[in-house]
Amino acid sequence: MEFKDLKLVEPIQKAxxxxxxxxxxxxxxxxxxxxxxxxxxLGCAQTGTGKTAAFALPILNQIATARYPAPSNKxxxxxxxxxxxxxxxxIFENFKTYGENVKFNMAVVYGGVAIGPQIxxxxxxxxxxxxxxxxxxxxxxxxxxxxxNLKTLVLDEADRMLDMGxxxxxxxxxxxxxxxxxxxxxxxxxxxxxxxLANTMLINPVRIEVAVVSSTAEKIEQHLMYVDKxxxxxxxxxxxxxxxxxxxxxxxxTKHGANKVTELLVKNKVSSEAIHGNKxxxxxxxxxxxxxxxxxxVLIATDIAARGIDVDGITHVINYEIPNxxxxxxxxxxxxxxxxxxxxxxxxxDNEEKAFIKDIEKLIGKKIPVDRSHPYHSDAVExxxxxxxxxxxxxxxxxxxxxxxxxxxxxxxxxxxxxxxGAGGSASGAPxxxxxxxxxxx
Ligand code: AMP
Numbered sequence: 192m193e194f195k196d197l198k199l200v201e202p203i204q205k206a207x208x209x210x211x212x213x214x215x216x217x218x219x220x221x222x223x224x225x226x227x228x229x230x231x232x233l234g235c236a237q238t239g240t241g242k243t244a245a246f247a248l249p250i251l252n253q254i255a256t257a258r259y260p261a262p263s264n265k266x267x268x269x270x271x272x273x274x275x276x277x278x279x280x281x282i283f284e285n286f287k288t289y290g291e292n293v294k295f296n297m298a299v300v301y302g303g304v305a306i307g308p309q310i311x312x313x314x315x316x317x318x319x320x321x322x323x324x325x326x327x328x329x330x331x332x333x334x335x336x337x338x339x340n341l342k343t344l345v346l347d348e349a350d351r352m353l354d355m356g357x358x359x360x361x362x363x364x365x366x367x368x369x370x371x372x373x374x375x376x377x378x379x380x381x382x383x384x385x386x387x388l389a390n391t392m393l394i395n396p397v398r399i400e401v402a403v404v405s406s407t408a409e410k411i412e413q414h415l416m417y418v419d420k421x422x423x424x425x426x427x428x429x430x431x432x433x434x435x436x437x438x439x440x441x442x443x444x445t446k447h448g449a450n451k452v453t454e455l456l457v458k459n460k461v462s463s464e465a466i467h468g469n470k471x472x473x474x475x476x477x478x479x480x481x482x483x484x485x486x487x488x489v490l491i492a493t494d495i496a497a498r499g500i501d502v503d504g505i506t507h508v509i510n511y512e513i514p515n516x517x518x519x520x521x522x523x524x525x526x527x528x529x530x531x532x533x534x535x536x537x538x539x540x541d542n543e544e545k546a547f548i549k550d551i552e553k554l555i556g557k558k559i560p561v562d563r564s565h566p567y568h569s570d571a572v573e574x575x576x577x578x579x580x581x582x583x584x585x586x587x588x589x590x591x592x593x594x595x596x597x598x599x600x601x602x603x604x605x606x607x608x609x610x611x612x613g614a615g616g617s618a619s620g621a622p623x624x625x626x627x628x629x630x631x632x633x
Contacts (some may be wrong), residue, residue, distance in 0.1 A: 192211070193215075197220075199223070199249075201257060202293055203289065203291030204603050206293075207244075207248075209291070210288060212244075215242070216244075216245075217401045218399060218401045219248070221399045221614070225375060227249050228250035230373070231376075231393040231394050231395065231396040232375045232377075232399060232415075233393055233396040233397070233398045233400075234375070234376065234399045235377075235379070235399070235401070238348075243282055246271070246291075246347075248289055250269045251290045252579050253342070253343065254293055254295045255293045264314075264315070265337045266316045266340045267316070267318075267338055267341060268318050269318060269320070269342060269343040269345070270320050270345065270368075271272075271322070272344070272361070272364065273323060273347040275495065276323060276472055278347065279321045280476070291581045292385070297319040298313075298319075299320075300313065300321070300326045301323040303328045309330065310543060311566075314336070320336075324352070325360060328360055331367065336560070338367050339367060340367065341368040341369060341372055343374075344372055344375070345375040347506070348379065350382070361388075376392060381416040410528040411508075411528045412536070413538070413559045414561075415560065416538065416540065416543060416567070417539060417563075417572040419571075426512060429566060432474060435506060439488060439505070439508075439528075440490050440526050441509045442494070444515065446632070448493075451467075452465075453491045454520065456489055463489035463491060464490060464491070465478070466492045486593060494516075505526050505527040507534065507535045508536045508537070509536075510524075512544070513539075513544040513547040514551075515540055520538075527584060541572060542575050543578060545575070545577050580613065
């Protein structure tokens with residue numbers, strides 16, 4: 192199937208050609224036709240599968256063919272609910288790209304930044320609103336925005352939303368929107384509570400399943416390196432000596448860990464920057480931009496910060512610390528080998544982390560090949576008896592100053608209404624609303 196076989200209007204086809212995409216990804220090929228017919232979708236897919244275009248293109252097609260009313264006083268017609276600010280901005284950017292030739296109003300709203308500019312962006316009505324749940328409810332509570340005439344709802348990363356404690360916000364939002372609407376529900380995993388939520392939201396959905404979370408992408412070459420904890424830094428430096436490691440993400444479990452690794456690399460003259468929840472939204476975006484531009488070679492990230500990262504050409508993902516949540520492993524290594532490229536994922540495992548590896552291997556259904564070909568390989572660690580997961584977690588927590596580990600992707604929601612996970616930052620406002628013009632639409 193080619194893009195031209197999908198019944199998308201010409202301005203959208205043109206934008207797709209400009210991006211360089213030639214064929215729809217499996218989720219796009221399966222989701223776009225039923226979505227254009229107005230059907231609901233239940234999509235089991237993670238980022239990296241092309242799911243953003245799978246929902247953005249049909250929504251833009253609705254707008255271009257004047258299926259939504261003209262934006263009017265405070266109304267939003269398509270709402271994309273997403274768990275993190277990074278993801279929200281990413282989706283916003285994608286809409287801009289795919290909708291380059293379509294005239295429409297769009298805004299993105301998320302917590303942790305001033306609400307004023309966001310109010311100005313939504314109060315005259317928008318075709319497309321991308322939002323994190325808490326800030327959306329703030330805006331509705333302040334009567335700056337209405338979703339009662341909504342036509343299309345996209346719930347993105349539903350499993351992550353639940354992990355981050357957004358279920359009550361989601362239920363509130365569902366109570367505010369019309370029953371008659373089109374609903375698109377995406378989740379990387381489908382545990383029973385997600386199925387239950389999906390059942391309450393969808394009507395006869397078309398079920399689409401691409402690359403479930405427990406299957407790690409085949410194009411990722413995975414390595415497991417057993418190493419003494421005290422030698423992890425040396426091993427990291429050794430790995431980064433590889434000139435082929437041109438664009439690298441290093442994962443740590445905690446913000447503190449991320450800062451420590453960054454200091455180490457900067458000291459060793461490796462261009463690197465950390466991205467985590469303690470940094471302001473602006474600082475995070477700046478770090479991401481310099482990484483995307485290739486000015487920074489290594490990005491050090493925690494799991495939550497990594498959720499929205501969509502950077503092509505990441506050559507290596509390094510798990511400096513093994514995640515205690517197995518699904519995080521799949522999400523982490525999925526940062527590389529995107530959109531058809533290959534990539535390398537290296538996990539540095541010390542004595543205390545072996546139980547986490549065992550859990551990960553259970554989830555992905557295979558053993559991660561052990562790489563003993565580096566100078567810091569430790570037989571002692573490899574052969575050491577397994578420490579139970581509970582004990583290992585307690586040990587790791589003690590080592591991180593008694594702090595709770597980064598459970599899931601965001602930890603509990605902050606109270607106070609603004610969403611997005613992690614601490615808020617400098618209040619700089621949201622990207623400006625833009626209008627895009629074409630011969631189509633309004
Ligand atoms: P997503 O899952 O939406 O985050 O998309 C993952 C990556 O795949 C992004 O870098 C997209 O730009 C890219 N992508 C999306 N659709 C296609 C396509 N049909 N062909 C090639 N790349 C694509």
